């Protein structure tokens with residue numbers, strides 16, 4: 001059977017990870033049906049910032065998505081890591097590692113629009129908007145997805161169903177167990193403008209309340225991720241713009257001058273979670289649905305894109321009659337084990353070493369940052385993690 005003779009693979013969730021998988025498979029001549037709950041263009045106004053690694057850029061370039069996206073991305077040329085209340089700080093520069101950039105910042109909306117533009121010209125992807133999956137069941141030879149579109153319930157079968165729903169419906173599916181560590185912290189996200197230009201510098205700052213990141217996004221603006229205990233973040237949400245900007249200035253310091261404006265503030269809970277058991281024949285889970293990370297190191301989305309790339313390769317090298325069988329799914333899981341585990345450990349390590357407000361640890365941390373600034377192999381490791389995720 002030729003590749004295009006396979007029945008379409010079903011992807012539940014056409015967010016950035018699901019959409020990228022559909023395009024990667026299309027490049028290999030493999031047809032998919034993507035079920036996406038939202039309306040077309042509904043995500044284009046979503047301003048949450050995603051940090052793309054250089055490796056993710058390469059995946060998007062291969063798919064022709066980067067061309068549409070390039071005018072909307074902001075390169076990160078320098079990462080400045082500091083800790084409030086300590087002199088220690090570390091600076092990572094792209095040029096020191098012979099890289100064009102350490103990463104890129106893009107809004108979720110711009111990425112969605114660029115993916116949709118390429119998808120619209122890809123005939124073997126059947127992208128169905130306003131189709132909300134309600135149940136997935138397994139059978140010896142296939143899985144069945146039941147979904148609702150315009151009040152009508154319909155079902156589709158496939159030897160392989162890929163769940164890329166961002167982690168919304170997992171609890172309902174038999175055989176799925178997630179291991180979750182709740183940080184008890186929330187993240188506040190927004191956009192801010194400052195007196196001084198960003199000069200393509202991303203700031204990671206560790207405070208007693210939790211880490212914060214200020215990412216260059218656009219000609220002058222920054223995207224802000226400010227984390228802390230739920231009550232602390234709730235309070236930030238309720239401050240007037242003026243009081244919020246003053247407090248942020250006090251926590252962040254004077255590196256970009258005073259902060260001038262803040263856009264709408266939103267919060268979401270922070271957790272680290274990973275799929276534990278996947279005894280689910282003909283069903284595979286990728287992206288945020290498979291693992292969720294603290295946004296401090298900008299790893300989560302990039303790990304999700306590498307899930308898509310790896311799965312596309314496993315599907316392409318599988319014989320049609322083996323699609324979705326135990327061996328194929330086990331091969332995929334093995335291919336992702338190390339990268340996912342490292343991403344989770346690295347993120348958790350950063351959160352713990354710099355964020356716990358334990359007496360004495362603060363001093364150690366500032367020494368840690370100073371040492372980190374001097375030792376090139378440690379910096380090189382961090383850069384390779386952030387740029388390539390390897």
Ligand SMILES: Cc1cc2nc3c(=O)[nH]c(=O)nc-3n(C[C@H](O)[C@H](O)[C@H](O)COP(=O)(O)OP(=O)(O)OC[C@H]3O[C@@H](n4cnc5c(N)ncnc54)[C@H](O)[C@@H]3O)c2cc1C
Nearest residue numbers: 013015016017036037051132133165166268287288300301
């Ligand atoms: C509020 C919030 C803020 C975030 N902020 C940041 C940040 O500042 N920086 C950062 O790096 N990362 C951030 N992240 C994480 C980042 O958004 C994810 O890593 C990334 O979006 C993962 O992509 P995905 O395609 O796996 O999932 P998603 O982007 O969640 O996409 C899932 C898609 O599935 C669709 N879907 C859901 N359920 C169904 C269903 N039943 N049927 C059909 N379709 C369905 C949804 O409509 C959506 O389009 C944030 C996440 C959240 C939730």
